Amino acid sequence: MSVDAHWIAVGPPNHWQLAIDHGIWGLVLKHEPQWAKLSAGAIVFFYATSPISGFIGYGTVRRTFRQDKPLWPPEIADRRVMWPLRFEFDVGSLVPPMRWTEERVVFKEIPPARLKSGFLPVPEGLAQRLLVLFPSPTAEPQTLPMPTHGDLQRMLVEIGQIQKFVAEPEFRMGTQKLDVVWRKMVLSVPTYAFEVQVGGDVFHALGKLKHAHDLWNSRVFLVGHSDQFDVKAEQLLAGPFHEIKTELKIIDVSDLNRLHELKREVRETEEKLYLV
Numbered sequence: 001m002s003v004d005a006h007w008i009a010v011g012p013p014n015h016w017q018l019a020i021d022h023g024i025w026g027l028v029l030k031h032e033p034q035w036a037k038l039s040a041g042a043i044v045f046f047y048a049t050s051p052i053s054g055f056i057g058y059g060t061v062r063r064t065f066r067q068d069k070p071l072w073p074p075e076i077a078d079r080r081v082m083w084p085l086r087f088e089f090d091v092g093s094l095v096p097p098m099r100w101t102e103e104r105v106v107f108k109e110i111p112p113a114r115l116k117s118g119f120l121p122v123p124e125g126l127a128q129r130l131l132v133l134f135p136s137p138t139a140e141p142q143t144l145p146m147p148t149h150g151d152l153q154r155m156l157v158e159i160g161q162i163q164k165f166v167a168e169p170e171f172r173m174g175t176q177k178l179d180v181v182w183r184k185m186v187l188s189v190p191t192y193a194f195e196v197q198v199g200g201d202v203f204h205a206l207g208k209l210k211h212a213h214d215l216w217n218s219r220v221f222l223v224g225h226s227d228q229f230d231v232k233a234e235q236l237l238a239g240p241f242h243e244i245k246t247e248l249k250i251i252d253v254s255d256l257n258r259l260h261e262l263k264r265e266v267r268e269t270e271e272k273l274y275l276v
Contacts, residue, residue, distance in 0.1 A: 004037045006045070006127035008110070010118045013048045015072055016056060017097060020046075021151060022264070023062075023090065024071065026083025031119045035085040038064050044089060045122070045130060047115055054104025056097075058134060059089035065271060069161055076157060076169070088268075093134040105133045147253060149179075152196045152223055155260040156180040162263045165191070173215070176208055181218070189216040197224035198253070202232050206241045206248075213244050220244060226252040 009025050019025045025044070027035050042061040048054065064087045070076045072083065095103045107130050114120060122130070147155070153169045157180055160167025165182035171190065181190035193212035195205040202222075209220040222233065237245040 004121055005042050006122040008045045008047055008120050008122055010047045010115050013052050016046055016048050023088055024086055027085040027119050028083055034119050038087055052100050052104050054106050056100050056104055057094035059091045062088040149196050149198050153180050155256055156194050159260055159263050162267050178208055190218045193218040194221045194223055197222055206236055210241050210244050213247055220247055221249050221251055223251045223256055226250050
């Protein structure tokens with residue numbers, strides 16, 4: 001492989017968690033000369049900044065593409081794309097996220113000052129010495145962590161955006177906040193309201209959804225591990241929340257995850273064919 005076949009991408013741990021879930025990383029425009037040299041099969045090492053401050057894995061590039069839709073939390077919050085130069089990757093080896101602090105790879109042959117550039121090529125010899133520090137890809141398969149509350153919110157936001165809604169998390173409703181809403185226009189009321197429930201108080205979640213339905217006639221959805229709250233939800237829907245029993249839809253995490261994958265696949269295929 002040439003010098004352009006190995007790279008280091010630098011970013012905060014929370015961005016890496018999202019990137020690994022999606023199999024996508026993004027770069028700012030100043031890195032366009034480097035990004036233009038990326039090709040399928042190139043190896044990219046994942047470096048997580050403080051508080052991890054170490055390498056957490058590597059992946060193989062599948063393709064590069066430009067993106068005009070937000071993905072990372074700062075992009076969603078500002079409603080603008082900050083890292084438009086994207087590439088897809090397949091994970092080759094990954095330290096389990098819950099053990100990044102203890103098992104990160106510290107490679108002193110690359111000075112910390114160089115890593116501040118954010119994206120840089122690695123010479124072949126140096127890359128090979130770094131590769132051997134990671135578990136073999138043929139070792140026991142890594143078990144990906146269950147999606148967190150934040151992961152599920154981000155999935156809902158991205159699905160809504162793909163479906164051309166104004167989708168946003170933490171939507172204020174009086175003194176409360178709905179986890180995610182989809183609106184047809186910026187100034188319109190929520191057409192869809194979602195509460196994500198991966199633990200905690202189902203009663204409170206249903207209360208917010210009932211209020212959204214009463215206030216705006218929103219379509220209401222409860223997202224989570226359905227086998228964990230089906231019985232409790234049914235009891236509440238037969239009692240204090242009987243008014244929304246026929247309106248509420250329960251979405252299991254596995255179904256949402258699958259829908260998110262399919263939506264992304266369709267969107268990326270449309271982008272590849274210039275149909276968007």
